[in-house]
Amino acid sequence: MSKAAGTRVDAVMDAVRAGINARAYTPGMRLPSVRAQAKTMRLSVSTVVEAYERLAAEGAITSRPGSGFYVAGPVRPLALAAIEPRLEREVDPLWLSRQSLERDASTLKPGCGWLPPDWMHEAGVRRALRAMARADSALLTEYATPLGHPGLRQLLARRMAANGMDAHPEQIMLAESGTQAIDLICRFLLEPGDTVLVDDPCYFNFHSLLRAHRVNVAGVPYTPNGPDVDAFARALQQHSPRLYITNSGIHNPTGATLSPVTAHRLLKAADGTDLIIVEDDIFADFETHPSARLAAFDGLSRVIHIGSFSKTVSASVRCGYIAGRADWIDALADLKIATSFGGGRLAADILLTALTDSSYRKHMEAVRTKLAEARERTAARLSKIGITPWLVPQAGMFLWCRLPQGADAAAVARACLNDGVVLAPGNAFSQSLTAGDFLRFNVAQCGDDKIFKALARALAA
Incomplete structure (x- = not known):
């Protein structure tokens, strides 16, 4: 079998495994027929047959002659990351959350959704x-x-x-x-x-x-x-x-x-x-x-x-x-x-x-003032490298920003992560995956020069 044919077989197997992991296919459920699966994935029937036979050999599915292929075994533990849509790691919501939560204090987090500790x-x-x-x-x-x-x-x-x-x-x-x-x-x-x-x-x-x-x-x-x-x-x-x-x-x-x-x-x-x-x-x-x-x-x-x-x-x-x-x-x-x-x-x-x-009201007044200053300062620094806000918010910690034409937020996030900067790419927020050129910035977490230097390098690359 050629490498390309093997890749197509793997694609069918991965799709079935993902359905089982996400509980879209449950034990005893009949899989789509080989012809239906071939039509859906725009592959040959022989490719789907080979994939189903390999899955049967693994014990993931069983063959019932004259009836089709069925899911075998007990219900799989729910794997949220396996549920469609399949996303790049940098824009998968669960992966992004884990990066923000698990990284140590040395990591800069302009993509996170909370205030710095000394702002609380x-x-x-x-x-x-x-x-x-x-x-x-x-x-x-x-x-x-x-x-x-x-x-x-x-x-x-x-x-x-x-x-x-x-x-x-x-x-x-x-x-x-x-x-x-x-x-x-x-x-x-x-x-x-x-x-x-x-x-x-x-x-x-x-x-x-x-x-x-x-x-x-x-x-x-x-x-x-x-x-x-x-x-x-x-x-x-x-x-x-x-x-x-x-x-x-x-x-x-x-x-x-x-x-x-x-x-x-x-x-x-x-x-x-x-x-x-x-x-x-x-x-x-x-x-x-x-x-x-x-x-x-x-x-x-x-x-x-x-x-x-x-x-x-x-x-x-x-x-x-x-x-x-x-x-x-x-x-x-x-x-x-x-x-x-x-x-x-x-x-x-x-x-x-x-x-x-009695201090909570004064605390929040101070936070709102600091956020207003941070929004203005962050927007100005982002504009110097071609990143522009979708709108200028009246309040809050977020700037929803469009990257320069042709830039991909996932690629920028990947490059910045290597520099110790966690970003929030737009498609992590978009059900339709139409925000590939957007990033969300938390202005309260944007005080370090390293963030803007990392962004400039990523955009230049």
């Missing part, structure tokens, strides 16, 4: 920890109630009311993090094979989380004023999605804000459908002027509002929240017990103490 509310957390050390023993040893700390839920209700959202504390449930909040909602509302809409681009971990729930994902183009409402309406017609997951306030990665007109049009388009909207408000405290919230216009009818304080207080103190219809919160509390039992009390108490500390 460390002083407030330390004061809260000292207070916890003197607290009643139950706080340090007992499970939390199903909905979570009543005082923190009351504070969250007041904070939401300031942005026009009417939520009673009984409509709010604490979670271990914002990510766990979305995971619980997905467990509550989704079945494998359902369709979920996301912004294109969107926070890349939405893609990874939705893979784990084995749902179909469709992207809606994002504009400077929010999602493209016409494209959103077409997606509703075409896909009959169960969920739409988006950022309210400051959008990740673009830094855009949702306009009131777009919010109204989006909710009107969703009328008469079964769509439920999950609104992630994790960047609320970075705003200088509150933007539109879908939950405010909707009254928490079809919108579920979530958030956390891992971006402003501490990523180590894990605590998020879910606000929604009372009957849904009641059911989600049962699901939370089933998956994590009572949850922790300590993190919620630390967070409540830190948020109600």
